[in-house]
Amino acid sequence: MEALAFTFVYITISLLLFSSSSSLSSTAQSTNDTDTLLRFLSQTDPHGNLLTNWTTVDACSGQWLGVRCTGDRVTSLYLPFLDLRGPIDSLSKLDQIRLLDLHGNRLNGTILPITTLSNLKLLYLSGNDFSGEIPDDIGVLKRLRRLDISDNNLRGPISKGVLNLTRLLTLRLQNNLLSGVLPDLSVALPGLRDLNVSNNEFYGKVPEGLQRRFGDGSFAGNAKLCGSSPLQVCSFTADAKPISLPETPIINREKGHDHVSRKGLSFGAIVAIVVGNSVVLLVITSFVVAFYCGRYSRDGDSNSKSKASNNGKKVHASNGGGGERDGTTATDDRSKLVFFDRRKQFELDDLLRASAEMLGKGSLGTVYKAVLEDGCMVAVKRLKDANPCARKEFEQYMDVIGKLRHPNIVRFRAYYYAKEEKLLVYDYLPNGSLHSLLHGSRGPGRIPLDWTTRISLVLGAARGLARIHEEYKASKLPHGNVKSSNVLLDKNGVACISDFGLALLLNPIHVAARLGGYRAPEQMETKRLSQKADVYSFGVLLLEVLTGRAPSQYPNSPTRLRGEEEEQAVDLPKWVRSVVRDEWTAEVFDPELLRYKNIEEELVAMLHVGLACVVQQAEKRPTMFEVAKMIEELRVEQSPLGEDLDESRNSLSPSLATTEDYSLVSH
Template sequence: MDSPDFPPPLLLLSLFLSLALTLSAAYSPTPPPPNDTHTLTLFRLQADTHAALLPNWTGHDACRSSWFGVRCSPSGRVTALVLPSLSLRGPLDPLSPLDQLRLLDLSGNRLNGTISPLTNCTNLKLLYLSGNDLSSNIPAEVSSLRRLLRLDLSDNNIHGPIPGDIGSLIRLLTLRLQNNLLSGEVPDFSASLINLKELNLTNNELFGQIPEPMMKKFGEKSFSGNAGLCGASPLPACSLVGSPPPIETVPSNPSSMPVTNIIRPGQKHPKSGLGPGSIAAIVLANCVALLVVTSFIVAYCYSRDSGGSHSKEGSEGKRRSSSVSERRVYANNAGPVDSDGTDVTDRSKLVFFERKNKFELEDLLRASAEMLGKGSLGTVYKAVLDDGSTVAVKRLKDANPCAREEFERYMDVIGRVKHLNVAKLRAYYYAREEKLLVYDYLPNGSLHSLLHGNRGPGRIPLDWTTRISLVLGAARGLAWIHEEYSDTKIPHGNIKSSNVLLDKNGAACISDFGLSLLLNPAHAIARLGGYRAPEQAETKRLSQMADVYSFGVLLLEVLTGRAPSQFPSPARPRGEEEEQALDLPKWVRSVVKEEWTAEVFDQELLRYKNIEEELVSMLHVGLACVVAQPEKRPTMAEVVKMIEDIRVEQSPLGEDYDESRNSLSPSLATTEDGLTGY
């Protein structure tokens, strides 16, 4: 009987290992879900190095611990991250694992790097990254964000072409790429992005012809500020020579490569004619002739003046000096008035802090102007330039002794400020007898005018929600200043309601930051009109803790509806003036001490229901800021946190926002556009 054939040992071993691997794969547990808390922690370690901007980001679970700005799904995945205007720094790379993210609002920070890491977040619907320092280009992988409704990458340093892959984002409603360094031609998205309602490509370096369907749908305003673009009027007409040259195959030998002149719109055609040597000879001859004529004219004028009466030199010199020091840059609405006596070396150019939206000093001097008012450091004018844009110009009157080097150093401190709740200096001009600061014009006035203007019948009261929004925006701006300059302890020095301006969307901007640097510290206390802390009577110095006191007075002003110099005595009937005035904090304390707390609040606020707890909580914040001892006052970062806690507790952000119609950001202070003021 033959023995059975058994498989060789090696084959048995292979079958065993295969079966083991199969069983292992079949019964292996499912991998754990991504740890979003760990992801956010890594982001915070890079973006908030001092652990001061996100103080409640502690604990082992971001969702259960209700981290600030974080919203989660019932399953514990992060679906929204809303952290605008916090001065966060660093790259976006740590956020790449947040694949369940629907909303990301990091506008108005100082984030850098590229947006490529976010292309992994394929569930994103709302992406707001405006006002950062992002660079590189827009990756083609942006097409993976197929659920995207709104994309805002404006006010960054993004360069390169606009990728045609954006055309695959068929749900897109808003595309904002303005104020970058984008180049190349404008892609035609008209057929693919049929839902696109808003397109802004202004102030880039785009060139070529705008696709006719795009121009027809969005208009010239969506493409302005790109000198190389052409198309229908009012843009320059396009020509064949303005089109990019066709792609052609050239031999590898550089000497045999064809010479191609690429002429973009606005450039002149090359002309044949005189050679370089002939042109140089003609120019040189003209220059010599002009020099000779100029010399004769100067000699004649000098001899005529020297032959005149020398007895008038003293009085004429005084009058000339007076006219220089008293000359006005703008005379009513008739435009600028220049004067004789300006040193040619002082005719410096405007110094801009960004490459975008530049103009010449002559453009500013030609602008029609209107005086808006006089502040503690100078007069502010509204100037309308020839291109229709409007700027605010502050003509400084108290900084004339400041030397150029010192002045420019202070301007650098002010000019590098980048926060949506701090007015941004756009440009400055220095001359010995003239110093100008240029800001974007903000048409919505100040918190002071909204609080105190036109009180009485027919006035539209400033509602509670708007007041707390403006206060929170101002607090965030001041907290950012204190954090940014924590080492040098540079204060604002002039906090008051007239220096809280409103941008076109109604968000608060603190203006006049840094101007106190132009004055002697002792003089600054006397000349600046901000609300003064009690210790300043002795120290004669500005400080960040004095800023906290001033902000507390501002908060009490918002709650009471009374300017710091307008309030009745608590010991007298309402409406009867006190013989000896108290300051606003003392008046509020005295009323609260007498348990007449309801008498403190603005009558316009008492008509709102169910806000009593919010009013009292906000009053406690204001009183904490105005304690007499500077060391017992909270920091501005702590003040921001206290105000945010009141808002989050009483009026949380809605969970079911309308993604297709709501504003660009659900944050309390609108982060839609960059904020600047004066």
């Protein structure tokens, strides 16, 4: 009996010790994850201005911004668009993390540290400053489903490790400096649904199955890629770089001897060749004489002309037509396309030869879709009413707005200036505008724009606008033309703000008039553009999304304005306020939205955000950073993240981490 009692006590003590050991181990792991994140904080936000609530002793306390845990281990880190700077080396110890979303920051270094995160399923690092190559060790991330490392400075080929990610659904590599021959990813990654390798330096033949499966847009902007139409026809071996053959006579190899082929040359042909060569020699001699005579007859005029600087951004074209600046005649370097980065440059002649399709006319000019000979598609805006702007001021201003890069801002690639012609070149976004989605084809047979897509699009637009305001906080540079037709959708349905800063090229009086229903009240008097006026315009856009009414589409019933004798239709914000004031809130919302269940609270919350943006007093409006935060916190779209993903997912919904189901991260 005593032996039995002793055995029972022994087992009990052992269980207690094991439980205590497990608890200590678990606490240690939690502490380790907290220490890891604190090291990351010290490297990327040393002044603590961005992650201000990372102050408690436990990262899994539920209070840390962007941190989610399962039990006491960090399984999700979501910190987009926070302007974090520095390397991510310290994150290599988060071995239980499933979701890592750091897109839209200014992080740098290599992406090698992520290769130790063996449980990673979703990785979003786009829009940063990462460099180096894609490491082969990335192949150990066997659970990875989505990989987005676009819009960085990555070089080298697609590594062999990527081919080992057999469960990959999304692979986005666009807007880097990657090179080499494209492997047949359709074979290596059978489950791949979303591929984009555009705007890199790949060469060789695109595998037929790959091009057929993902379309030409996935490969655009790689000048040396070839394949089926509309890509250039392959005239070289797929496994080697294209080679420019020298213009020399054809060499035949017969019996070990080299000789020029002369088959079929008659006496008359030989005489014609001799005469032709003599004429050509005479013409060349005349040009040489004329050149030297003209050169020495000038009185040194060429020395007074300014020499254009070659800073790596200008692409020379044969077209002239420059114009004047500062009273001097245009030099040979005038009237060229000026690019803002080294990637995918082309000459003005290439643009002029491109097939063009008019996409529409706006308040600032006409927009065309241009397809270059290599298959690259760009959008070209032909400005109007900007002719009075002097060249020097125009170029300086283009340099200011052209340097901004953000996933929710349409990429401004290049511009062209001539006295009577000004062209702006942007990335082409194929899915139209928010305005067309909201108001196009209203009536029977229309596919409704669902609430999930609407909130995703306004969130993207808010982030893009917030980045503009933050980047130019000191100079208070506004967007100047915020409206639903300037919210465009890229290939993946991500919302991007277009026409940033162009309104400042025009007379402010004309711009204010063109804003129509998006114009802030103070602009009636001041006729000035401002960041606070941008917030008002964005608020009108939110009300437009909620009500389904365009700002110029007012209700039929007139309302008498205080202090005025005649009746006139009220604008959209005033109409919304009147309905809300009379407690008819449900009447405000677009009937298309009322068919969806369990979103009433979200609709009302978004309505409050919109009304906060359109208050009459400019100083009482929130900043765009605050607006973006309010929308982001309002709702996180629920979509699958586990092993079985929803096949019927809306094609316009961006596959960003904000659209993922965090409740499944722990699976």
